[in-house]
Amino acid sequence: MQALLREMAFFLLDTGKVQRIRNRLDIPLLMVLWIMATPDSFRSVALRFGVRPGSVHDNYSFIIEALRDMSPRYIQWPDREERALIKERFQRYSGFPGIVGALDGTYQNVTAPRVHPQSYINRHHQYSLNTMVVADDNLLIRYLKVGEVGSMHDSRVFRRSPLYMELLRNENDYLSDDEHIVGDSAYAVTNFLMTPYRNLGRLTEQQTQFNRQLSRCRVRIEHTFGKAFGQWRRMLESSNIDLALDHFTASYVLHNFMILTGEEIINLDQPDQFPQRLLEQNDDADEEEDVEEPVQNAEFIRLVNRAKRLGVEKRRIITENM
Numbered sequence: 350m351q352a353l354l355r356e357m358a359f360f361l362l363d364t365g366k367v368q369r370i371r372n373r374l375d376i377p378l379l380m381v382l383w384i385m386a387t388p389d390s391f392r393s394v395a396l397r398f399g400v401r402p403g404s405v406h407d408n409y410s411f412i413i414e415a416l417r418d419m420s421p422r423y424i425q426w427p428d429r430e431e432r433a434l435i436k437e438r439f440q441r442y443s444g445f446p447g448i449v450g451a452l453d454g455t456y457q458n459v460t461a462p463r464v465h466p467q468s469y470i471n472r473h474h475q476y477s478l479n480t481m482v483v484a485d486d487n488l489l490i491r492y493l494k495v496g497e498v499g500s501m502h503d504s505r506v507f508r509r510s511p512l513y514m515e516l517l518r519n520e521n522d523y524l525s526d527d528e529h530i531v532g533d534s535a536y537a538v539t540n541f542l543m544t545p546y547r548n549l550g551r552l553t554e555q556q557t558q559f560n561r562q563l564s565r566c567r568v569r570i571e572h573t574f575g576k577a578f579g580q581w582r583r584m585l586e587s588s589n590i591d592l593a594l595d596h597f598t599a600s601y602v603l604h605n606f607m608i609l610t611g612e613e614i615i616n617l618d619q620p621d622q623f624p625q626r627l628l629e630q631n632d633d634a635d636e637e638e639d640v641e642e643p644v645q646n647a648e649f650i651r652l653v654n655r656a657k658r659l660g661v662e663k664r665r666i667i668t669e670n671m
Contacts, residue, residue, distance in 0.1 A: 416599035454503035471499035
C-alpha cells in the first residue's frame with residue numbers, strides 16, 4: 350500500500366495532474382482499492398469510510414484514470430535481455446523453445462451500453478468487452494488491449510491490435526527469428542505465434558507431444574487471468590464504457606504492480622493453485638478461427654500470407670526436433 354501510494358503521488362506531481370497534494374491521498378486510495386477488490390456498492394463503501402457516496406465516486410474516477418495513465422510504466426514488452434530469460438525459463442519447464450509470452454482473450458462484463466448494445470453480446474449471451482493480453486511465465490502482463498466489443502472473436506481482436514502489425518513487420522525488434530508467443534487453436538499459426546495442431550483424430554505422436562508441451566506453457570495466460578480476477582474481483586457494471594475501460598486497465602496495472610514489487614507468484618511446477626472456475630471462463634481453445642475480414646491493402650495480405658507460411662514451416666521444424 351505504501352509503495353503504491355508513493356508511486357501514485359510522484360506520478361500525479363510529475364504529470365501535473367495536481368500542483369500540490371493538499372489533502373490525504375491514502376484514504377481515497379484505500380476506498381478505490383476496496384471497490385476494485387470487492388463487489389461492495391459505492392454506498393456501502395461510503396458508509397464504511399464515513400464519507401458521501403458522491404465523494405467515493407469522484408475519488409474513484411480520478412484514481413482509476415491515474416492508474417490507466419500509469420500503464421506504460423508497468424505494462425511493457427520485454428526487451429532482448431528479458432526475452433532471453435523468459436525463453437530459458439519456459440524451455441526449462443516444458444522443453445518448448447523460443448516462447449516469450451502466452452496470448453489469449455477474455456470477456457469482461459458490462460451492463461448494456463446505450464449505443465449499439467447488440468454488438469457487445471458475447472457467445473455466452475452477456476454484454477461484455479473483449480480484452481486481449483500477452484503474459485510471460487511470471488504472470489506479468491506484457492501487452493494489453495482493452496475496448497473491443499464482446500461479439501468480436503479473439504483472433505480478430507489480435508489482428509486489429511497494434512501488436513499484430515508490429516509482429517508482422519517486426520521493424521522494432523519485437524521478436525527475433527527464433528522467438529514467438531503461443532496461443533490456443535482459436536488463432537492462426539504464424540512465424541510469431543505458435544498454436545497447437547487441430548486434433549481431427551489423425552495427429553501423430555510427435556504432433557500430440559507438441560500440443561502437450563505448448564499447452565504446458567500456454568496455461569500461464571489462464572493463470573494470469575485467474576490471479577487478476579481473483580484479486581480484483583469487481584466486474585464493473587456500467588453503461589459508461591469509458592469508465593469501464595479505465596477500471597479494467599487500472600486493475601491490470603495493479604496486477605503488474607503487485608508482481609513487480611515482489612509479491613510471491615505460483616511456481617510453474619504447481620499450476621493448480623487457482624480455482625478451476627476462474628480458468629474455465631477463459632477457455633476458448635475449441636473455437637474455430639473466424640473468417641478474415643476483407644482487407645484492401647495488398648501489401649498487408651502478402652505479409653499475412655507469408656507469416657502463415659513461415660509459421661507452418663516453423664511449427665514443423667519444432668515438432669521434428671522435440
